[in-house]
Amino acid sequence: MAHWTSLSEAVRTHIHDGDTVALEGFTHLIPFAAGHEIIRQGIRNLSLIRMTPDVIYDQLIGAGCARKLTFSWGGNPGVGSLHRLRDAVEQAWPHALELEERSHADMANAYVAGAANLPFAIMRGYSGSDLPKFNTQIRTIRCPFTGEELAATPAVRPDVAVIHAQKADAKGNVLLWGIVGVQKEAVLASKRAIVTVEERVEKLDAPENACVLPGWVVDAVCLVPHGAHPSYAHGYYDRDNVFYRQWDAISRDRESFLAWIKHYILETSDFAEYEQRLAATAGQVVNA
Amino acid sequence: MSAPAYTTDEMMTVSASRMLRNGAVCFVGIGLPSTAANLARLTHAPEAVLIYESGPIGAKPPVLPLSIGDGNLADTADTVVSTPEIFRYWLQGGRVDVGFLGAAQLDRFANLNTTVIGDYRKPKTRLPGAGGAPEISSSAKEVLIIVRQSKRTFVQKLDFITSVGHLTGGDSRAKLGLPGKGPTAVITDLCILRPDPTTRELMVTHIHPGVTRETILDKTGWAIQFAEGCHATDLPSEHELQTLRNLHQRTAEAHGVVGAEA
Numbered sequence A: 001m002a003h004w005t006s007l008s009e010a011v012r013t014h015i016h017d018g019d020t021v022a023l024e025g026f027t028h029l030i031p032f033a034a035g036h037e038i039i040r041q042g043i044r045n046l047s048l049i050r051m052t053p054d055v056i057y058d059q060l061i062g063a064g065c066a067r068k069l070t071f072s073w074g075g076n077p078g079v080g081s082l083h084r085l086r087d088a089v090e091q092a093w094p095h096a097l098e099l100e101e102r103s104h105a106d107m108a109n110a111y112v113a114g115a116a117n118l119p120f121a122i123m124r125g126y127s128g129s130d131l132p133k134f135n136t137q138i139r140t141i142r143c144p145f146t147g148e149e150l151a152a153t154p155a156v157r158p159d160v161a162v163i164h165a166q167k168a169d170a171k172g173n174v175l176l177w178g179i180v181g182v183q184k185e186a187v188l189a190s191k192r193a194i195v196t197v198e199e200r201v202e203k204l205d206a207p208e209n210a211c212v213l214p215g216w217v218v219d220a221v222c223l224v225p226h227g228a229h230p231s232y233a234h235g236y237y238d239r240d241n242v243f244y245r246q247w248d249a250i251s252r253d254r255e256s257f258l259a260w261i262k263h264y265i266l267e268t269s270d271f272a273e274y275e276q277r278l279a280a281t282a283g284q285v286v287n288a
Numbered sequence B: 001m002s003a004p005a006y007t008t009d010e011m012m013t014v015s016a017s018r019m020l021r022n023g024a025v026c027f028v029g030i031g032l033p034s035t036a037a038n039l040a041r042l043t044h045a046p047e048a049v050l051i052y053e054s055g056p057i058g059a060k061p062p063v064l065p066l067s068i069g070d071g072n073l074a075d076t077a078d079t080v081v082s083t084p085e086i087f088r089y090w091l092q093g094g095r096v097d098v099g100f101l102g103a104a105q106l107d108r109f110a111n112l113n114t115t116v117i118g119d120y121r122k123p124k125t126r127l128p129g130a131g132g133a134p135e136i137s138s139s140a141k142e143v144l145i146i147v148r149q150s151k152r153t154f155v156q157k158l159d160f161i162t163s164v165g166h167l168t169g170g171d172s173r174a175k176l177g178l179p180g181k182g183p184t185a186v187i188t189d190l191c192i193l194r195p196d197p198t199t200r201e202l203m204v205t206h207i208h209p210g211v212t213r214e215t216i217l218d219k220t221g222w223a224i225q226f227a228e229g230c231h232a233t234d235l236p237s238e239h240e241l242q243t244l245r246n247l248h249q250r251t252a253e254a255h256g257v258v259g260a261e262a
Helices: A007-014 A032-040 A054-062 A083-091 A104-115 A183-189 A241-252 A254-266 A271-280 B008-018 B032-042 B071-076 B083-091 B133-139 B172-176 B213-218 B238-255
Strands: A020-023 A046-049 A066-071 A098-101 A120-123 A139-142 A149-154 A160-169 A174-176 A192-201 A211-213 A220-223 B025-028 B049-052 B098-101 B116-118 B123-126 B142-146 B183-187 B191-195 B202-207 B225-232
Touching: A007 A032, A007 A192, A007 A220, A020 A032, A032 A054, A032 A160, A032 A192, A032 A254, A032 A271, A046 A054, A054 A066, A054 A083, A054 A241, A054 A254, A083 A241, A083 A254, A083 B123, A104 A120, A104 A149, A104 A183, A104 B083, A104 B133, A160 A183, A183 A211, A241 A254, A254 A271, B008 B032, B008 B142, B008 B183, B008 B238, B025 B032, B032 B049, B032 B098, B032 B142, B032 B238, B083 B133, B098 B133, B202 B213
Parallel strands: A020 A046, A020 A160, A046 A066, A066 A098, A160 A192, A192 A220, B025 B049, B025 B098, B098 B142, B142 B183, B202 B225
Antiparallel strands: A120 A149, A139 A149, A160 A174, A174 A211, B116 B123, B183 B191, B191 B202
């Protein structure tokens, strides 16, 4: 049952060292504020899952929160590399990062399998690809009806799912729209779920077939306006493409990355203060 | 009328856009494929259906998206579905005519690498990874590839096969039993390549005006073959060039930067 709470309380209660955590949101509604709070609380040894690691996991990986990454595309969209992810993989900085690499279709299917309480996903995929040589969890199964050989991969079953959405009502019923990615599946596949929202409303006023997560499948709901920045919240604010470009310079170098994390995350008490510091530097970042 | 002046990138994008027929259902990769597909939609293929893996079906973005899930894709789509639905019902379901992909590296059989340069476990360069490409390359009815040509991209041997093209040539792809027929054309800043009907090795079929065979040989990591009757690519028209330049201009203004090409 959903409880309205502060983000720091939600993270402290539901995310622990060593957990398997999926912060989802396909380019849109990426739960950046929650990612920052995980860094702020110094949570370690996380097994992170996410289709597109994006800048949010670059921050978590560089800050030393992650032991393992399960993913299917790890870049800075429209800009280039995730330098902290690359540094972890290529130079084991700040420490080694175990990779479990899949394709988008696989990850999407694996979330569906997790939400459906099935042990594995079935799909047509990976034929001729080298990925199954390096991820031995990608296997094959023969269809009992047609004999066709299909790819079989383990369901994704996180301890905790974290998503950002547009609205929630007093009971913690959550509404999201636009590009909804795998957020619904991620919440339903997980043991616990934290949702940050743009707005708390009396009534959701959602159309019948809208993407609504009832409050009783969510554990914590937190009001965090702009909590998806620098990604976007459809109907609220646009993607901060300038920040994504700036991140390339900030993250390229270990020192400038650490200075950024210190100034904007570790030395701030919450997301509102992070925003104040961003505004104070007028989008110009320190040491970048 | 004299030929309009154009850049090699414009030649590549215009040539690639022409490959997309009007009405085709196209699964679009971000960057160069998205530019070419939108140019096609704004010129000869207004009925082309653009699908992006983030969920928009029938997207008609007014400016080029910077990411695969920009809001203008959702705003202009006929419908927006979840990511599992895109891959399960629409791609695997057999609804996609053309997969439009880019690549970091490809080989003579149009297999693609977007995973690593060097050894997988100790990579020299870690690339973003598979994304949607392995299943696009196997399930789309055909695949178009757009990539700038150099010895770094056109390699003798891939360090990693992320997405299969024609595997080892001949009937090797057919033996995998994949639904789609694989890459039917590779469009570069120098030329257009198509697989030989029998060997499935990429052959140069069109050379962009002003490009020499020596340049193509010099920028390819294997002994590239030229098809018999290989001829010059048609020049970009004024309309194509102007439409492309306007699109880039609008994109740069919308994203607050110059040179928004991904």
